[in-house]
Amino acid sequence: MEDIKKAAEILINAHHAIAFTGAGISTESGIPDFRGPQGGLWKQYSPELASIDYFLQHPKEFWLFYRMRMSTLFAAKPNRAHHAVAELEKLGIIKAVITQNVDGLHQAAGSRNVIELHGTMRRAVCLACGRTYPMDVVIKKIDSGQIPPLCDECGGILKPDTVLFGEPVKDFDRARELALMSDAVLVIGSSLSVYPAAYVPIFVKEMGGKVIIINMEPTELDYIADVIIQCKAGDAMTLLLKEIKDRLGIQ
Numbered sequence: 123m124e125d126i127k128k129a130a131e132i133l134i135n136a137h138h139a140i141a142f143t144g145a146g147i148s149t150e151s152g153i154p155d156f157r158g159p160q161g162g163l164w165k166q167y168s169p170e171l172a173s174i175d176y177f178l179q180h181p182k183e184f185w186l187f188y189r190m191r192m193s194t195l196f197a198a199k200p201n202r203a204h205h206a207v208a209e210l211e212k213l214g215i216i217k218a219v220i221t222q223n224v225d226g227l228h229q230a231a232g233s234r235n236v237i238e239l240h241g242t243m244r245r246a247v248c249l250a251c252g253r254t255y256p257m258d259v260v261i262k263k264i265d266s267g268q269i270p271p272l273c274d275e276c277g278g279i280l281k282p283d284t285v286l287f288g289e290p291v292k293d294f295d296r297a298r299e300l301a302l303m304s305d306a307v308l309v310i311g312s313s314l315s316v317y318p319a320a321y322v323p324i325f326v327k328e329m330g331g332k333v334i335i336i337n338m339e340p341t342e343l344d345y346i347a348d349v350i351i352q353c354k355a356g357d358a359m360t361l362l363l364k365e366i367k368d369r370l371g372i373q
């Protein structure tokens with residue numbers, strides 16, 4: 123409880139705070155942690171399946187596997203933690219969310235300024251011309267037998283617009299700029315072990331800002347944290363949002 127109070131104080135006093143989120147914020151929505159220690163979905167099969175090399179060599183097999191996975195992921199709804207993050211943005215406490223997740227649940231909860239470092243599974247992109255397609259359009263192509271799905275414009279192969287192993291992260295320059303202008307970062311549900319994403323809290327710390335970490339397990343960057351809350355994302359964010367609203371006198 124002391125930690126929640128300390129975190130609330132840091133966020134209220136910050137001039138420019140951001141959130142940084144990982145798989146742990148979406149586990150309560152039923153989305154498995156793909157790279158996490160337990161139940162990593164890719165591990166259950168083979169991480170090679172999620173690499174760009176595998177995709178380029180076996181686009182048909184990749185899409186068949188991906189299509190199977192998507193049914194669960196598309197049914198997922200944002201949870202308490204996503205909603206709390208969105209509300210903190212509406213209150214002006216948080217200016218942006220930088221996420222490692224590809225599930226689109228921050229936007230579904232109402233967050234507006236979201237940077238998706240690992241892309242999004244809500245979209246596919248043509249490898250030849252770069253045109254993007256909403257995933258429901260792509261699913262229709264697959265379900266009508268077009269595997270791999272192809273671009274209407276140029277006939278190129280479509281790829282989920284997520285960052286596969288072996289591909290560079292997206293929008294990292296924007297994320298770095300935001301981190302460097304921030305004096306506080308609220309990390310939620312990330313083990314902070316995947317780079318370059320994990321540089322985000324490091325940049326904030328290096329610029330003299332505060333680092334709050336909410337995660338079930340210890341993280342690799344606990345040593346730079348000002349506050350560590352080892353707890354479920356939903357529980358911690360519910361308490362934190364209430365504490366902030368109480369202090370601001372908001373119902």
Ligand SMILES: [Zn+2]
Nearest residue numbers: 248251273276
């Ligand atoms: Zn195309």
